[in-house]
Amino acid sequence: MKFLLARQAAVLAAVALLPAAGEAIYFRNNISWRSAIAPSEMVTLEQARAWGDAAIWVDARPDDEFARDHVPGALSLNEDRWNELLPQFLAVWSPGKKMVVYCSSLSCNASREVARRLRKEAQLSDVFVLEGGWEAWLKKNK
Amino acid sequence: MNQAPNAHPPTLNVESSADATTSNVKHRTSNILWRILDFVIGGIFIYAGALKGLDPVQFASDIDNYKILPWPISVVLAFYLPWLEIFCALGLVFRFLYRGALSILTTLIVVFTLATIAAKVRGLDITCGCFGHASQHWSFASHLATNLTILAALFALGFSNRLRKPS
Numbered sequence: 357m358k359f360l361l362a363r364q365a366a367v368l369a370a371v372a373l374l375p376a377a378g379e380a381i382y383f384r385n386n387i388s389w390r391s392a393i394a395p396s397e398m399v400t401l402e403q404a405r406a407w408g409d410a411a412i413w414v415d416a417r418p419d420d421e422f423a424r425d426h427v428p429g430a431l432s433l434n435e436d437r438w439n440e441l442l443p444q445f446l447a448v449w450s451p452g453k454k455m456v457v458y459c460s461s462l463s464c465n466a467s468r469e470v471a472r473r474l475r476k477e478a479q480l481s482d483v484f485v486l487e488g489g490w491e492a493w494l495k496k497n498k
Numbered sequence: 499m500n501q502a503p504n505a506h507p508p509t510l511n512v513e514s515s516a517d518a519t520t521s522n523v524k525h526r527t528s529n530i531l532w533r534i535l536d537f538v539i540g541g542i543f544i545y546a547g548a549l550k551g552l553d554p555v556q557f558a559s560d561i562d563n564y565k566i567l568p569w570p571i572s573v574v575l576a577f578y579l580p581w582l583e584i585f586c587a588l589g590l591v592f593r594f595l596y597r598g599a600l601s602i603l604t605t606l607i608v609v610f611t612l613a614t615i616a617a618k619v620r621g622l623d624i625t626c627g628c629f630g631h632a633s634q635h636w637s638f639a640s641h642l643a644t645n646l647t648i649l650a651a652l653f654a655l656g657f658s659n660r661l662r663k664p665s
Contacts, residue, residue, distance in 0.1 A: 362598075364601075365601055368589060368599060369602070372584075375581045376577040383555065383577075386555055
């Protein structure tokens with residue numbers, strides 16, 4: 357009985373491998389195996405600063421954290437109030453500007469999500485995620 | 499000592515035949531209900547698997563949000579789990595490799611539920627990813643309730659499968 361169950365489970369697990377492998381090949385250029393964010397979508401603090409006025413800083417943290425402190429000139433754009441904040445952001449955005457999205461630290465996901473939605477939903481290019489996030493900014497500006 | 503079958507009084511034969519018919523109807527009705535549950539649970543997993551399979555990049559990100567596995571493993575699972583769910587769900591619907599499919603789906607839902615609870619305990623505010631972007635705004639409570647309902651249904655199917663006779 358147990359052998360039959362294990363054999364059936366093994367067959368299903370093996371069969372699922374085939375389309376999974378096919379899909380991995382199909383999406384090979386859409387996903388990085390090394391990092392959750394493709395290296396081309398990341399930017400270091402030094403690089404982002406070098407862009408000067410050509411960069412728009414986007415704070416993806418919740419409202420209370422943004423209110424407490426943020427990168428000077430940064431715009432708040434978080435997922436909690438996405439529909440409300442996106443039009444305000446787009447009013448400030450102009451073609452050719454580079455967007456630097458950050459959240460609290462290296463391990464947070466908000467910046468990645470906001471960057472993804474800016475690319476997908478707002479159809480914007482030149483959207484980058486700040487490596488190290490707000491923590492990295494604070495460290496360099498103490 | 500040996501009694502011929504027709505040695506019973508005729509009324510008893512009629513009663514036992516009526517009992518058998520009632521029992522047969524009950525048995526068939528019960529089998530139909532279990533099959534409906536097979537279809538419902540199978541349908542849920544096919545839907546969930548298809549949503550995730552269509553956007554593996556997003557699903558990899560959702561798995562990574564749990565902060566349990568390294569990124570490359572999240573990517574492998576993002577490609578593999580949706581197909582495993584779909585094949586197991588088809589196993590339920592078509593009663594093909596049924597026990598294996600049930601055991602895999604039960605294991606998956608238990609692991610998802612434990613990972614969700616662990617994430618909540620660690621204070622992570624995450625997208626569960628269970629139904630792709632459709633579940634993006636689910637609260638922890640509704641996520642947990644859905645998982646536990648599916649788990650209960652899977653246990654019920656497993657238990658009924660032991661009792662079920664082919665109709």
